[in-house]
Amino acid sequence: MDVWEGTGAFAETRTFCKLWGIEGAVLVDEAGELVKELGIRGVPTNVLVDTDGTVTAVGASTPRELEAAVRELLGPDVPLEEAALSSDWHWQTDAERIEDQLSHRGNRPPSS
Amino acid sequence: MSVPEEPLLGARLEELELELELDEVRPGGLPSDIDAGPSCRVDLGGEGGAYRLIGEVEVGLDPEGVAVHRATGRIYVACSRSNAVAVVDPAELRVVETIPVGGEPIDIAVDEQTGRVFTADARSDQVSVIDVYAGRVVATVPVGSYPAGLCIDVESRRLYCGDAASSTMSVIDVDTLERTGVVDAELGAGAVAVDPQAGRVYCVNFLASSLTVVDRTTLEVVGRLPLPAGPCALGVHQESGDIFVADSLASTITRVDGRTIEKVSEMAVPNAPVGLTVGSRDDRLYVGNRGDGTVSVMGLDGAEWSRIPVGAAPGGVCEDPLHPGRVLVANAGSGTLMVVEDLLDGPPPVPVARTLHPMVGRRMPALRLPDLWTEELRDLGEWSGRKYVINVFASW
Numbered sequence: 001m002d003v004w005e006g007t008g009a010f011a012e013t014r015t016f017c018k019l020w021g022i023e024g025a026v027l028v029d030e031a032g033e034l035v036k037e038l039g040i041r042g043v044p045t046n047v048l049v050d051t052d053g054t055v056t057a058v059g060a061s062t063p064r065e066l067e068a069a070v071r072e073l074l075g076p077d078v079p080l081e082e083a084a085l086s087s088d089w090h091w092q093t094d095a096e097r098i099e100d101q102l103s104h105r106g107n108r109p110p111s112s
Numbered sequence: 113m114s115v116p117e118e119p120l121l122g123a124r125l126e127e128l129e130l131e132l133e134l135d136e137v138r139p140g141g142l143p144s145d146i147d148a149g150p151s152c153r154v155d156l157g158g159e160g161g162a163y164r165l166i167g168e169v170e171v172g173l174d175p176e177g178v179a180v181h182r183a184t185g186r187i188y189v190a191c192s193r194s195n196a197v198a199v200v201d202p203a204e205l206r207v208v209e210t211i212p213v214g215g216e217p218i219d220i221a222v223d224e225q226t227g228r229v230f231t232a233d234a235r236s237d238q239v240s241v242i243d244v245y246a247g248r249v250v251a252t253v254p255v256g257s258y259p260a261g262l263c264i265d266v267e268s269r270r271l272y273c274g275d276a277a278s279s280t281m282s283v284i285d286v287d288t289l290e291r292t293g294v295v296d297a298e299l300g301a302g303a304v305a306v307d308p309q310a311g312r313v314y315c316v317n318f319l320a321s322s323l324t325v326v327d328r329t330t331l332e333v334v335g336r337l338p339l340p341a342g343p344c345a346l347g348v349h350q351e352s353g354d355i356f357v358a359d360s361l362a363s364t365i366t367r368v369d370g371r372t373i374e375k376v377s378e379m380a381v382p383n384a385p386v387g388l389t390v391g392s393r394d395d396r397l398y399v400g401n402r403g404d405g406t407v408s409v410m411g412l413d414g415a416e417w418s419r420i421p422v423g424a425a426p427g428g429v430c431e432d433p434l435h436p437g438r439v440l441v442a443n444a445g446s447g448t449l450m451v452v453e454d455l456l457d458g459p460p461p462v463p464v465a466r467t468l469h470p471m472v473g474r475r476m477p478a479l480r481l482p483d484l485w486t487e488e489l490r491d492l493g494e495w496s497g498r499k500y501v502i503n504v505f506a507s508w
Contacts (some may be wrong), residue, residue: 001481001502001503001504001505002484002506002507003445003504003505003506004174004424004425004445004446005506005507005508006173006174006193006194006195006447007173007193010487012507012508013507014484014485015507016507017484018438021500024172025483025490026484026485027481027482027485027490028481028482028484029481029484029504030386031484032424032445033479033481034349034477034479034481034492035424035504037138037477037479038471038477039423039469039470039471040426040504041404041405041406041421041445042383042384042401042402042403042404042406042424042425042445043384043402043403043425043504043505043506044403044406044427044443044503044504044505045383045403045503045504045506046503046504047471047476047501047502048438048499048500048501049476049495049499049500049501049502050161050499051496051497051498051499052475053475053476053496054473054474054475054476055471055472055473055475055476056472057472058469058471058472059383059403059469061363061383061384061403062361062362062363066501070501073499073501075310075498099212099465107117
């Protein structure tokens with residue numbers, strides 16, 4: 001969920017998602033409605049929700065914290081995927097691609 | 113190397129008592145004293161004791177860098193999504209001037225000697241030069257790709273600029289406004305700091321997660337140190353020469369021995385530190401926690417003395433040189449500048465208290481939000497009956 005873009009929320013967020021390879025459902029909270037209701041004051045923040053809609057954790061932003069929170073949410077009998085279990089976590093996976101896209105800025109919205 | 117162990121969130125859930133009482137909750141909302149967090153909150157007992165909130169002023173979109181021009185006392189804030197610098201009168205706490213600069217100004221620096229303010233305009237690959245008395249841009253200096261960090265070296269009459277996408281650090285003559293050198297750094301080169309006593313310039317590389325050490329005289333790279341993920345701010349402790357780095361994605365502050373360029377310690381902070389300055393008293397750090405909406409006042413040993421609630425997603429922090437202890441905070445999410453005062457003379461007798469975020473144990477609110485790709489409204493109830501994680505992020 002994207003928040004607090006300030007301007008050009010959809011264009012900026014699409015660019016960002018393409019740049020970092022973010023897939024899956026992305027909602028845009030342009031006015032910050034949901035984060036206000038949740039009492040969230042910063043990014044990045046993860047909100048974990050159980051089947052009945054109960055929030056089980058808020059925060060959990062580092063890989064270690066997130067893994068622990070997800071483990072607790074899923075319970076001991078549900079295995080995590082290998083990727084999620086990795087402690088050797090790096091957030092940038094393709095430095096050359098990122099450098100190229102930032103340098104040429106072809107995927108970035110105009111500055112004005 | 114000493115690395116303090118921070119308990120996992122799961123452990124916190126077991127160890128900490130949820131202090132929130134249901135009768136504290138306002139109908140349809142959250143308790144009135146929520147002030148920190150995503151993962152925890154701080155008792156507001158700190159207000160008036162450990163710190164004082166002086167004021168907050170709207171400055172523009174996504175403010176990042178903040179600096180003070182001593183001669184006028186005015187505060188300059190780089191508003192990255194407004195492509196402008198807001199000039200704030202500190203006495204009245206209002207914007208008195210808005211100066212257009214290049215695309216996406218991120219960092220900002222002041223040269224008192226010439227009365228110039230510099231911005232790193234990330235999307236224009238340039239540094240804008242503002243004459244504070246003329247109130248406008250008087251020159252631009254081309255630099256590398258995606259400039260993101262600035263630092264003035266007063267004695268050398270240089271401005272250093274971290275060029276994130278070109279993996280370099282530009283060197284600009286502050287008087288002639290010419291780019292006189294380019295130093296190889298690494299991907300994500302951004303924040304820069306100078307230690308005149310050690311004769312070194314330090315540049316952190318956000319994407320490469322490293323520190324580049326440069327000889328201040330020869331401008332040759334003399335060292336490199338791997339860092340935890342996402343280093344994006346740093347400061348030099350004057351007395352020891354040690355370097356403190358905010359590792360935004362690891363949620364740590366790394367202390368580096370300035371003589372040996374070896375890690376001394378990694379210190380945990382609340383969430384996503386992106387701003388850092390060494391306090392003028394040289395005994396504490398001010399850390400802007402983007403993921404927490406707070407500024408941590410930390411001892412050099414990593415103890416958190418106080419946690420000051422500020423606006424949403426704070427970025428740059430700066431201590432006002434005219435008012436020691438007064439901290440200026442650029443809140444990227446709120447679009448505001450906040451002024452707070454650190455009232456502590458030293459470490460407090462009681463450490464910062466942590467509790468669970470008040471939303472834990474409550475039901476997700478119902479809301480419909482547009483899908484990024486289709487722009488059609490989607491109901492959060494779409495995911496009911498399943499276990500899921502919402503990652504809240506911003507593109508800046």
